[in-house]
Amino acid sequence: MKQFILTSVLFFVAIVANAHKLTIHLNNVENGKGQLGVVVFGADNYMQYTNATWATMVKPENGTTTVTCDLPAGKYAILVMHDENMNNKVDTNAQGIPTEPTGMSNNPQLKGFPTFDQLAFEVSRDASIDINMVRYIK
Numbered sequence: 796m797k798q799f800i801l802t803s804v805l806f807f808v809a810i811v812a813n814a815h816k817l818t819i820h821l822n823n824v825e826n827g828k829g830q831l832g833v834v835v836f837g838a839d840n841y842m843q844y845t846n847a848t849w850a851t852m853v854k855p856e857n858g859t860t861t862v863t864c865d866l867p868a869g870k871y872a873i874l875v876m877h878d879e880n881m882n883n884k885v886d887t888n889a890q891g892i893p894t895e896p897t898g899m900s901n902n903p904q905l906k907g908f909p910t911f912d913q914l915a916f917e918v919s920r921d922a923s924i925d926i927n928m929v930r931y932i933k
Contacts, residue, residue, distance in 0.1 A: 814865035818923035821860045821875060821898060825930065829879040831855045833862050836872050841911040852878075872914035873900040875926055888932055898926040 835849040849864045875898035876885050886894045900914045
């Protein structure tokens, strides 16, 4: 039993030691209403919200809101939603266009839903990323 506990502790320490701090700057936050949902995906779990690599909900700060997380080296994509009415979903119009601000890693100009490759970026050391929040429909 002691060997199992020691092995488990060493495994956890190895994972934490290989983690890199990612600082995410969410720019152009329009207001402090509701909450910001920030979700990080790997290629193997892209769009699997219940199995995301990392996720959090934070109180928005008008202008820029900063969030940090620890991730092992790898390739990731980030999706952000500003849930202004706190209904825990991305509200859309009849055409499926979000009516609340959203943001994505790499800030792509899209004509449809993004693929993992469009949003992907590498984490190999401590780093920061800027994501611009966009409201498509006023």
